[in-house]
Amino acid sequence: MTTSPQATTRAAAARAVEARKTYGEGDAAVHALAGVTVDFPEHEFTAIMGPSGSGKSTLMQCVAGLDRLTAGAAYIGDTDISKLNKNQLTLLRRDRLGFIFQQYNLIPSLTARENILLPLTLAGADADDAWFDEIVQTVGLTERLGNLPSQLSGGQQQRVAVARALVPRPDIIFADEPTGALDSRTGIEILTFMRRAVDETGQTIVMVTHDPHAAAYANRVLFLADGQIVDSMDAPTSDRVLDRMKQFEG
Numbered sequence: 001m002t003t004s005p006q007a008t009t010r011a012a013a014a015r016a017v018e019a020r021k022t023y024g025e026g027d028a029a030v031h032a033l034a035g036v037t038v039d040f041p042e043h044e045f046t047a048i049m050g051p052s053g054s055g056k057s058t059l060m061q062c063v064a065g066l067d068r069l070t071a072g073a074a075y076i077g078d079t080d081i082s083k084l085n086k087n088q089l090t091l092l093r094r095d096r097l098g099f100i101f102q103q104y105n106l107i108p109s110l111t112a113r114e115n116i117l118l119p120l121t122l123a124g125a126d127a128d129d130a131w132f133d134e135i136v137q138t139v140g141l142t143e144r145l146g147n148l149p150s151q152l153s154g155g156q157q158q159r160v161a162v163a164r165a166l167v168p169r170p171d172i173i174f175a176d177e178p179t180g181a182l183d184s185r186t187g188i189e190i191l192t193f194m195r196r197a198v199d200e201t202g203q204t205i206v207m208v209t210h211d212p213h214a215a216a217y218a219n220r221v222l223f224l225a226d227g228q229i230v231d232s233m234d235a236p237t238s239d240r241v242l243d244r245m246k247q248f249e250g
């Protein structure tokens, strides 16, 4: 939670309650999530950090309905997604969630414009033209809308992926290492834009990252270790995050 008084009363856009995820059985069992209870407040940018193998991606995937918990519950708003069947989960992801991954996951045969509009096309929904134009302009893609992904740089492809996540105005965007494959300048542009989406349009973002500089764009950083949340930091700076991470290594 942030320390500002309004923030503490904010509803959760997503949350996990006693979330457990176990891979394998018996002696080979890996407890990727060992009882995680956490709120992701709406209109906030939350970063998830922790050592490799601490469960960051598993937590994100289970809260985003891309994977199932072994025990406990995960909610998007008031919807207990643990209780949804596969088809219902697919619809919930399509209609309410946005995703940004390290690999941009663009469709090679579609133009930038078509890729950005794909979630709406699949949902049979119309784009808000003014909103589409604003996002495309802000991420600097106006001149590139007719290009195929193969005709774009890595940074431009990630901008397409960010625009694709934002245009449908999802309840929450889940980002897994969104700047991991980008040079630092392009990464800063993408993170700045994600921050603006939170500040100016009230978007909710949850981001997994290894990078203290990326985490500093968040309102709050959660630290995972061995499948549990061991700490959180409000109003993070990259130096403070780096210091905290060093303690894991010590």
Ligand SMILES: Nc1ncnc2c1ncn2[C@@H]1O[C@H](COP(=O)(O)OP(=O)(O)OP(=O)(O)O)[C@@H](O)[C@H]1O
Pocket: 023, 024, 030, 031, 032, 050, 051, 052, 053, 054, 055, 056, 057, 058, 059
């Ligand atoms: N499909 C799977 N089958 C078996 N074990 C898995 C599977 N996916 C993840 N794990 C294990 O669960 C634990 C948590 O993995 P997870 O990918 O969530 O960690 P992470 O913090 O995101 O790691 P990284 O920073 O390296 O991406 C690890 O020990 C991992 O080996």
